[in-house]
Amino acid sequence: MTQQKLNETTSGGTKAHEMAKKQREISVAEFFSKNRHLLGFDNPRKALLTTIKEAVDNSLDACEEAGILPEISVEAIQMAESRFRIIIEDNGPGIVKKEVPKIFAKLLYGSKFHRLKMSRGQQGIGISASVMYGQMTTGKPARITTKIGPKYPAYYCELNINTTTNKPEIKTEKEVEWNKDQGTRVEIDLEAIYQKGSQSIDAYLKQTAIVNPHATIIYTSPKAEQIIFPRATDKLPKEPKEIKPHPKGVELGLLIKMMQDTDARTMQSFLINDFTRVGSGSAKEILQKAGVIPNAKPGQMSRDQAERILKAIDETKLMNPPTDCVTPIGADQFEKGLKKEIKAEFYAVTTRPPSVYRGNPFVVEAGIAYGGDQEGDKQIRVLRYANRVPLQYQQSACVTTQSIIQTNFRSYGLSQSRGALPVGPCTIALHIGSVWVPFTSESKEAIAHYPEISKEIKLALQECGRKLASYVLKKKRLHSELKKRSHIEKYIPHIGTALQDLLGLSPGQKDLVESDLKVILEERRGKLKSIEAENSEYDKELASIGTDAEAELHDDADEGGDDRE
């Protein structure tokens, strides 16, 4: 059989021709409908969450970009055992009629992909993918209503996506009455399953509220309970600025492409206008090092010249990109959010200064909530955020988790076995804001491992960790102090009675002696306050805390929790 097969190969040409017939182009919609798990639609439960998430993220982005305090209503209605209707309505700027079909029923279409600016959406895929999933599982088109201002009529349409062409199909469209100044309403039917838990809609909205204190969210669950997450502040997050690419982050291929596409007539002006942080001085320097004349035409640069320019950029000192394109939540806002969400006894939050990976500015924020109601014998809870969006899946694959694992929390008073998350009554929240968050997959569940990002996360964790450490040690010393004292106090009455017998004291004298002894004890062992004061000096001791100590620490923590009740 093999022999016969081998013979075929002598007429391999025909085989190649035969195989050629099977070659075909694949539409991006076909691709993603077959690879729906890439977009977060692996199963009906996740599909429900993803669809709501995409719609809410878009609403928040639109409102903030328009400078509107978001007011978003989220409704999930169960139509059949595994079929839901989700309705998301916002008070955003609305969408102009001609854009509606493409925004909701064409994959890879949007305003956020080509700009360098921090926003929740990035790719122009999310909501169209939800529309496609709904259509694939229920055959029902998506219903969109949008109004761009009081003076304008509301536009309503029903949309399908043609998966063979990745083009929108408008089923119905009309003007409708909508007693609302402006906003957008999205209605999608889809196959889904509703469950509570850490990966539920409820958890997503709760975590969203933590990092979006300026938004009001009204949620009506499939059980028809209404949960309102009211706005905690009227202050909109500072609108991030859009920036041009930074030369240090540019690759040869991209540079060549930019030189072909640019409107600039000379290399000098190209470098200054098409990049951030390049002034005429540094432009001259770069071109000189590269041996390229300043008024050479960008379109005529050869590959070798381009490579020399890249090398010259590498060797030229340039400022880091401006960082006003990323806006952190801010330590105090972040801490407010945590306190709202987690009953703990100690909180520490850090916002790192912005940094840069592959030319993309990003900022890391970390928060730790310790003790309180939290169980002490479990691995810590991790809350992950990217551009203010909670990440609820693929925790183990995320750079945040890996960075926590690689940070030694033993020295901060938590127990931790090698290669694992620390154990203790503790929650760690991490937020990464960037003009471009590198997710490991299109479903935006985990952040890819870039060394620069991992480094910043670890620094943020260490800052919080040190604060945690001193608190934990204080508790520990306080705790053992109280133990010692209660031990001694136990004996005082016995000493009293002994002295009474020996010296034949009267009951009154006995009581006096005992209270005197208490006073002496107080003085000898010092007041609690003074102990608390001392503590800061002892933080270095912490590094020496061993496993037994840790066991003890957890007792502390639990008691600490009780104290507050």
Place this chain on the structure above:
Amino acid sequence: MTQQKLNETTSGGTKAHEMAKKQREISVAEFFSKNRHLLGFDNPRKALLTTIKEAVDNSLDACEEAGILPEISVEAIQMAESRFRIIIEDNGPGIVKKEVPKIFAKLLYGSKFHRLKMSRGQQGIGISASVMYGQMTTGKPARITTKIGPKYPAYYCELNINTTTNKPEIKTEKEVEWNKDQGTRVEIDLEAIYQKGSQSIDAYLKQTAIVNPHATIIYTSPKAEQIIFPRATDKLPKEPKEIKPHPKGVELGLLIKMMQDTDARTMQSFLINDFTRVGSGSAKEILQKAGVIPNAKPGQMSRDQAERILKAIDETKLMNPPTDCVTPIGADQFEKGLKKEIKAEFYAVTTRPPSVYRGNPFVVEAGIAYGGDQEGDKQIRVLRYANRVPLQYQQSACVTTQSIIQTNFRSYGLSQSRGALPVGPCTIALHIGSVWVPFTSESKEAIAHYPEISKEIKLALQECGRKLASYVLKKKRLHSELKKRSHIEKYIPHIGTALQDLLGLSPGQKDLVESDLKVILEERRGKLKSIEAENSEYDKELASIGTDAEAELHDDADEGGDDRE
């Protein structure tokens, strides 16, 4: 400031118009060049592996489809500190001229996406992505040489991919001399870093050799060492058959699309011709249950009718899809491969019968190699394969790993703490073959978690586990038996001397007594052979093995290892 921002919203229309201007279409090439980590190009080290992997996978697929025993040469040449040239040449059927540009320089183009058949490539993205990455990082076009038969000239071309349009750009093309009957040669320059280790080219090729015993691979490393993985068999794997979709795996949206696209004139013929496992009998049954007349026109079905048909399909008994579209490696071939790669003392391999998820047939194979040179105090090593391709990244996110963790290996004689991989001198290899492997991301690093797949993996692991258990118990009993005996033997001489003194025996008599005692001992405690025989009965005991026992087991294992040296 908030107030002022809010005022803007009263003229929200203008804001919507303003935002509309920013909307833009995104080319799939732009998308993937920005999201390169989705395709396995997160960093230069991985980029090198991914590029070689994509080229080798294509060569293996092409050879097998053409019935040719693959002979593939892989060369990686270091051009500069972080720049490599990779050259992959095969003896495959070659590619017809007009297809070459699209196959190598257009994303989402290929022959494998639209068919249901097990193959390494699936999406028509891989090799074009490598070409694009090389171009983005070095500016150099890819060089392709291909020949489709002795009677044909060889075709050479240099290709770039236009990332704005996702169309190939031919830089040079010509006919060239090639003293070779047929085959294809791919040459790509790229930014990369070469490292040894479990995620290196070397490891990839070695693991590839395990599951492709019919292929000869000649590898020339950047250090110019040549490593040859010779063919272990002349038997090509059975060529998998292409199948039509199975009705039970079809969703409403897809059914509607199929009814619109079909050439069939009646619903009856549509069901029979466009699906697998639907005969005229079951077709009638389905349509009857759905209340649709057999000669209704597919194109005219309403959404509700489609939904009724789907419901009817659900309620109709249909054979599982034919499974000759997936070809397992086969237990014996798989075991050969393992023995070649891993020095162990015990091997167990299982091939499960094919099963189905979402209408896609798949087959799971598991292999365990225990003891030998393997370290006993570490977590076990996991080798993961999808359609004969090794998976080297994102182990923790893979359904294989999760399924191992969820299997209780304590009862099979390995130690294992909850939620972790077992610990022991052991390697577990898992192969999933399917017409459609659901990877968690386009970089094909981890397999998504489908319950049906997870279930099959666990069953395969249990089959191997039971075999492992009986072996491990045997070792354990053998070991303690030998211990006991050596203890007793230690005392025999003393007893001998004692008796000599008591009874005044002659040296000869003493020796006689001692040897008699030995014989009695032998008989009393039985021969080793008989012990080995007994063992099978004692397997149930295993479940009771506790942690201490496990510690002991590892000693055994290590000794076992020594025995063989």
